[in-house]
Amino acid sequence: MKILITGGLGVLGAEVAHQSIAQGHKVAVLDIAENTARIDPIRNEVELIHADISENAKVQAIFQKIKPEQVVHFAAVLGPVSEEEPEKSFHANVAGTRNVFEAARLCGTRQALFASSTGTFGAAGGAFPNDQSPQRPGIIYGWEKLYGEGLVSWYRNRGKLDCRGLRYSQVAGPSCDNVCWLWASGMIGDAILHGRHQSAGANPDSACGFLYIRDAGRAALELLAAPADRVSGTYNLNGLPGVVYASDLEAALKQRYPGFSVTYAGPAGGRGEFRGYDDSRACRDWNWKPEWSTLDAALDQFERDLRELPERFAMKTKAHS
Numbered sequence: 001m002k003i004l005i006t007g008g009l010g011v012l013g014a015e016v017a018h019q020s021i022a023q024g025h026k027v028a029v030l031d032i033a034e035n036t037a038r039i040d041p042i043r044n045e046v047e048l049i050h051a052d053i054s055e056n057a058k059v060q061a062i063f064q065k066i067k068p069e070q071v072v073h074f075a076a077v078l079g080p081v082s083e084e085e086p087e088k089s090f091h092a093n094v095a096g097t098r099n100v101f102e103a104a105r106l107c108g109t110r111q112a113l114f115a116s117s118t119g120t121f122g123a124a125g126g127a128f129p130n131d132q133s134p135q136r137p138g139i140i141y142g143w144e145k146l147y148g149e150g151l152v153s154w155y156r157n158r159g160k161l162d163c164r165g166l167r168y169s170q171v172a173g174p175s176c177d178n179v180c181w182l183w184a185s186g187m188i189g190d191a192i193l194h195g196r197h198q199s200a201g202a203n204p205d206s207a208c209g210f211l212y213i214r215d216a217g218r219a220a221l222e223l224l225a226a227p228a229d230r231v232s233g234t235y236n237l238n239g240l241p242g243v244v245y246a247s248d249l250e251a252a253l254k255q256r257y258p259g260f261s262v263t264y265a266g267p268a269g270g271r272g273e274f275r276g277y278d279d280s281r282a283c284r285d286w287n288w289k290p291e292w293s294t295l296d297a298a299l300d301q302f303e304r305d306l307r308e309l310p311e312r313f314a315m316k317t318k319a320h321s
């Protein structure tokens with residue numbers, strides 16, 4: 001299979017690139033970034049295209065040249081940056097997503113996968129959002145992702161392109177602390193490597209869904225491989241059941257790494273606003289099953305990946321930057 005991964009130099013895109021190469025697929029990565037660290041171990045096996053998805057003519061030309069059979073569309077400006085730079089975010093997350101899907105349709109791509117977010121729910125999603133919960137985002141990033149989910153439905157309903165979506169909870173793993181809102185990975189990485197952590201994104205009552213990076217990448221490929229008559233639209237996707245609270249994660253890390261300390265500088269937010277994330281439709285429709293479904297198992301794997309595969313997770317670059 002020939003797979004084009006937009007945002008393939010980022011956390012999730014690079015993970016899918018690694019897993020796709022391991023499965024024998026041909027992989028092209030499109031990204032606006034220059035830093036190739038996350039794909040350096042597979043650099044010779046990947047076609048790398050430097051481009052901005054908001055530039056429609058270029059995107060169309062790239063797709064016509066590559067003619068991917070599948071597109072994994074992960075390029076995006078993430079939440080905290082979207083709040084600071086809404087125009088940049090609009091160009092990437094709204095116009096760019098439309099450009100990618102339309103280019104895929106025009107060049108005959110079979111399937112496209114879109115990464116959405118828990119941020120599409122906002123407070124209206126309630127304490128335990130499922131795939132039918134109301135979506136009223138409180139942040140611009142959430143509205144942009146909701147537009148992307150709308151495009152997934154629109155292309156599917158008109159039979160134009162087999163689009164599928166994943167509404168990821170917080171992805172965790174070595175160097176997955178690409179923005180401060182993704183606070184769990186930074187805390188874990190610092191507990192293992194440095195013995196202390198300052199959290200810019202969390203307070204002790206902060207809660208997040210928690211999906212280990214390897215599961216997050218595998219889910220993308222499994223959803224694309226699922227039979228068309230079994231899947232529809234965009235799916236909630238989680239790893240650990242329920243949520244992880246920052247104070248509970250801190251306590252678990254202190255037990256593992258005695259002497260570990262955390263200081264918090266994240267925005268205030270109350271315990272109980274978000275208590276779980278229901279991905280049962282993914283489990284039912286395409287047999288989603290996380291491999292890392294307990295905090296202990298995820299922490300074990302995190303430490304193994306960080307210590308044994310630093311290049312695979314771009315840790316060297318991070319430590320020296």
Ligand SMILES: NC(=O)c1ccc[n+]([C@@H]2O[C@H](COP(=O)([O-])OP(=O)(O)OC[C@H]3O[C@@H](n4cnc5c(N)ncnc54)[C@H](O)[C@@H]3O)[C@@H](O)[C@H]2O)c1
Nearest residue numbers: 007009010011012032033052053075076092115168170171
């Ligand atoms: N990491 C998470 O916990 C999480 C949770 C929910 C959803 N998501 C979504 O998953 C996808 C991947 O997230 P990630 O954590 O890997 O983020 P990331 O920031 O690590 O990767 C995104 C990549 O997109 C690229 N990009 C941004 N604007 C671009 C543009 N205009 N043209 C081309 N490339 C551009 C960036 O350079 C970056 O490499 C995103 O769509 C994100 O919204 C991530």
